[in-house]
Every structure is written in C-alpha cells, then in structure tokens.
Amino acid sequence: KAGVTQTPRYLIKTRGQQVTLSCSPISGHRSVSWYQQTPGQGLQFLFEYFSETQRNKGNFPGRFSGRQFSNSRSEMNVSTLELGDSALYLCASSSPRNTEAFFGQGTRLTVV
Amino acid sequence: DQQVKQNSPSLSVQEGRISILNCDYTNSMFDYFLWYKKYPAEGPTFLISISSIKDKNEDGRFTVFLNKSAKHLSLHIVPSQPGDSAVYFCAASGYYGGSQGNLIFGKGTKLSVKP
DSSP, rough: OOOOOOEEEEEOOTTTOOOOEEEEOOOOOEEEEEEEEEEEEEEEEEEETTTTTTEESSOOOOOOOEOOOSSSSSEEEEEEEOGOEEEEEEEEETTTTTOEEEOOEEEEEEOO | OOEEOOSEEEEEETTTSSSEEEEOOOOOEEEEEEEEEETTTSSEEOOOOOOTSSSEETTTTEEEEETTTEEEEEESSSOOOOGGGGEEEEEEEEEEEEOOOOOOEOEEOOOOOOO
8 A cells, every 4th residue: 555645755945935745645534734843843733634625724824835636636725935944744545444543654845 | 621631751771670651631531541552754653552341451561550440541562672762642532422532642751771
C-alpha cells in the first residue's frame, strides 16, 4: 500500500509570492490534515479536511488555505508569502476507524 | 498555552539501557495519545498509541504508560539502540462533536543513543 505522498519535496519562493502544495493520502483514507513544523514551534496544526469539507482549523492567518478533492487528494495554498512561512509542511492521512495519522515526507518551503 | 508538553528537549542514553521520554498534557478531554519518531527531513513515523481507557500499551521494545490522574504519559524504549536516535514527539487528541479531533503535538525530545 503506497504511503502519503507530498509534492514537491523542496520549494524556494520569494516574499509576496504564493505557493500550492499537494498531498495524496493513503488509498482509502478520507481525512487529510496539514501541519507546519518550524524549529521553535514544533508541529502546529493547520487544518483538516474530510470528505472535501474543512472539519478543523488551527490558529493560522487566512493566507493559509486548503481544499480537498473528491479523490481525497488535498492541496494547501499560502498567499503573500512571508519569510516566517519558511518551514517543513507535513500532510497526514487517517482512516475513519483509525486515530493514528500517517505522515508524508513533507515539503520544505524556503521563502527568500 | 501549550496543551501537550515535553519538558526535556534532549536525552542521551547508552546503548542497551532504557530510554524514558516524558510527556504532560493539560486538557482532560484528550482521550487518545500517540508517540511519533522523526528523522531530519522526513515526516514523523507512528510508533505506538494508547487510549485513555488503558494505562499501558506494549509493542516490542516500546511501551507507553499513561497516568490519567497526573495527566502524564511516558515512552519506554528497552533496550535502546543507536538507530533509535531521533526526535520523539508526543501527541494527543480528543473526541469532539462526533469525530476524533486533530493531533496536538509536544515540541519533541531529541534522543541520542550512544554506542
């Protein structure tokens, strides 16, 4: 069974630009969550999508948004990038009967 | 305010000895706890979990203990191996509104196992 796939693995963007990250969950998993990892803050929850609907949202500004498609694939978008958005962005998927979340390898975003 | 706390940023242990990683939480609504292991530039890997109805769960060299009254859990690794060297994250979630909520993570403890 293929794991959670995130693309791209690495990304360099300039301040003010926008970026879209992609996540393909494990087959059969309908819940996709996004997390931001920075050295000082650890893993912080961004949002969760389930059956194309945002079910939970963390404490991030509106520049961070996401969506989920009918095949459960999810995208995350960050607009008007700031230097502080540089981080490892992790996607996790879980099945309705499991509370364990399985993570992808992440997308390393660097904003210059 | 941090709901899940890992107060030790780092831990160094000799190979073959026991590693004990600790985690405290403040939200009494949490009913499921997990430990993840993370290597640099990789996503966290699920290790072991425990439901709040249990006080111990064992999987090979890994055992998680939960003390609900103290709002404390710990991960024991016995015996520790150099390959266990990584950052370990404690995470918690609660069941809200008919579904399991998102994971709240601690800031991690970097474990170094010396040969």
